[in-house]
Every structure is written in structure tokens, then in C-alpha cells.
Amino acid sequence: MINTKYKDRLFSFIFGNAQRKDWTLSLYNAVNGSSYTNPDDIELMTMEDVLYMGMKNDMSFLLMDTANIYEQQSTYNPNMPIRKLMYAARLYDRYIHLKKLNIYSTRQVHLPVPKLVTFYNGKDDREDRILELKDAFQTEDGQSIKAEPDIQVRVRMININYGKNRELMAACKPLSDYAWFIEEIRKYKETMEIESAVDHALENMPGDSLLKDFLTANKAEVKQMCITEYNEAETMEQFREEGRKEGQEEGEMLRLIKMVYKKMLKGKTNEEIAADMEEDIVLIEQIKKAVIEYKKDCGSEEFQAARVLEYYEKNKKAL
Numbered sequence: 001m002i003n004t005k006y007k008d009r010l011f012s013f014i015f016g017n018a019q020r021k022d023w024t025l026s027l028y029n030a031v032n033g034s035s036y037t038n039p040d041d042i043e044l045m046t047m048e049d050v051l052y053m054g055m056k057n058d059m060s061f062l063l064m065d066t067a068n069i070y071e072q073q074s075t076y077n078p079n080m081p082i083r084k085l086m087y088a089a090r091l092y093d094r095y096i097h098l099k100k101l102n103i104y105s106t107r108q109v110h111l112p113v114p115k116l117v118t119f120y121n122g123k124d125d126r127e128d129r130i131l132e133l134k135d136a137f138q139t140e141d142g143q144s145i146k147a148e149p150d151i152q153v154r155v156r157m158i159n160i161n162y163g164k165n166r167e168l169m170a171a172c173k174p175l176s177d178y179a180w181f182i183e184e185i186r187k188y189k190e191t192m193e194i195e196s197a198v199d200h201a202l203e204n205m206p207g208d209s210l211l212k213d214f215l216t217a218n219k220a221e222v223k224q225m226c227i228t229e230y231n232e233a234e235t236m237e238q239f240r241e242e243g244r245k246e247g248q249e250e251g252e253m254l255r256l257i258k259m260v261y262k263k264m265l266k267g268k269t270n271e272e273i274a275a276d277m278e279e280d281i282v283l284i285e286q287i288k289k290a291v292i293e294y295k296k297d298c299g300s301e302e303f304q305a306a307r308v309l310e311y312y313e314k315n316k317k318a319l
């Protein structure tokens with residue numbers, strides 16, 4: 001069970017903190033290669049009610065002519081551009097109302113440029129990359145759609161695990177300290193419970209760490225955030241394991257459907273197919289009925305195993 005009392009993730013707690021805009025500015029400068037010096041130029045715009053797995057893992061802010069939407073993820077997710085699109089729509093809606101912009105005017109309204117970044121620090125080794133919304137525009141069976149999309153979204157994913165992106169870490173000391181802290185927790189977690197691992201990591205933070213005093217002063221909150229994030233990671237791993245099992249089962253059924261169909265084309269009986277494949281005859285009969293009924297309903301001679309499987313799953317009680 002994930003504890004949702006502490007909504008912030010540690011990353012958002014550090015870099016989206018209104019009292020430490022200097023850390024937010026340092027992160028922005030490191031990511032963009034800029035050299036802004038006034039933290040007060042930052043206007044935090046984080047959506048307070050946007051949660052992922054019960055926690056707030058995002059931070060958004062305005063700086064000069066940019067609207068920056070940052071997110072930390074410990075699990076790789078190719079759907080980040082979709083989530084960023086939805087988040088950005090809400091952010092711009094809020095911006096338009098705050099600035100009292102008239103989008104129905106004959107004059108062009110002026111909006112800040114969106115900059116979308118996901119900071120990845122999962123255990124799987126992932127290279128930096130650009131994730132694009134256009135990759136989601138596919139048919140249900142995974143085929144690319146030829147039509148040119150009128151909406152484009154690009155998300156920059158940056159690996160912030162300790163030891164990665166050394167130039168970025170050197171340019172942002174708070175980010176380097178954060179990466180070190182997370183790595184220490186993972187190291188200690190191999191031999192002790194998460195609560196003790198967090199305690200040891202805090203105790204061992206170097207004296208020159210910019211985060212040490214801040215994390216120590218907020219030890220109770222920091223500890224609970226880390227515990228909650230660890231529970232979330234375990235939950236996500238359970239989801240992935242269930243997904244892998246479902247994928248294996250689905251792959252096996254697709255293989256069976258294809259083999260049964262080939263033998264149907266050869267005119268083999270249910271008994272012959274069951275014997276050849278060493279499968280239960282009831283299952284073979286159900287698959288054959290699914291193939292026949294699917295093609296009848298669709299009025300098509302084309303055979304698509306994935307579609308037959310969908311039909312089979314929906315109607316197997318009646319087959």
C-alpha cells in the first residue's frame with residue numbers, strides 16, 4: 001500500500017521548493033546551458049492536484065519566455081509525451097486565465113515556449129533520448145499511421161543516475177547531491193530495510209553537500225517520501241511482472257491460433273489438429289469457432305490472429 005500523506009516526491013520537494021528557487025534556477029541553467037542569476041525571476045506554476053501513483057512527481061515554472069515542465073521518473077515510460085501534452089494543456093489554460101489573455105481576440109496572444117524534460121533515475125540503464133508524441137499514433141495492432149499529425153510534442157529524457165551526465169551534474173551541485181543520495185539509499189537497501197537505508201544515507205552525506213542541511217532539517221518528511229517512492233517502485237515492478245506474464249500467455253494463444261488456422265486450411269479435423277498439436281480438443285474447437293465466427297462477423301477473408309484472439313477472449317464462454 002502506498003502512503004499518500006506526503007504527496008511530493010523527493011525530487012519535486014527539492015527542486016520545486018518555493019524557498020529554494022536557487023536550486024531550481026541551477027537545474028534550469030544546467031539543462032539549458034544558460035547562466036541566469038536571479039532566482040526571483042522564476043514563477044512556480046506546479047499543478048497541485050496532478051498525481052502519479054499517489055504522488056506529485058512534477059514541477060513547472062515560468063522563466064523569461066519559457067514554460068518549463070519537469071518530471072522525475074524512476075520507471076521508463078514511453079507515454080511521457082502524452083502525459084506532458086495533457087499537463088501542458090492545463091498549464092496553458094491556467095496561464096491564460098492568470099494573465100487574463102483573450103484567446104478570442106483578433107490579435108495574437110503571446111505564450112511562453114514549452115520546454116518538456118523528464119529526469120530518469122530508474123535501475124534500468126537508459127540513454128538520454130527524445131520521446132515524441134508521434135510514436136503513439138499507431139493502429140491497434142502496432143502499425144504506423146501514414147497521416148501526418150497536426151499535434152507534435154517532444155520530451156527530452158535525461159538520465160540523472162549517479163555517474164551519468166557528468167557535465168550536467170558538475171553544472172548543478174544540488175542535482176549531483178540528489179543523485180548521490182539516491183544511489184546511497186539503493187546501496188544500503190541491498191542489506192537493510194528502506195528506513196535504515198535512508199538513515200545511513202543521510203548520516204553519510206558529504207560535508208560539502210548543498211542538500212545535507214536541508215534534508216536533515218526535513219528528515220521525517222524526506223524519510224517518508226523515500227519509503228513511499230520505494231513502495232511505488234515495488235508496486236510498479238509487480239505491474240510489470242503481471243504484464244510480462246500476460247504477454248507470455250497472449251503470445252502462446254496467438255501461436256496456437258495461427259497453427260490451428262494453418263491446419264484448418266489443410267482440411268484437418270478437430271481431432272487431427274488436437275493430436276498434432278497435443279492440445280485439448282475443447283480448446284481447438286473453441287479456436288476454430290472463433291476463427292470462423294470472426295471472419296463471418298467481419299465479412300473479410302483476411303486472417304488476423306490478433307483480431308481473432310480479441311474475439312476469442314470476448315466470446316469464449318459462448319464458443
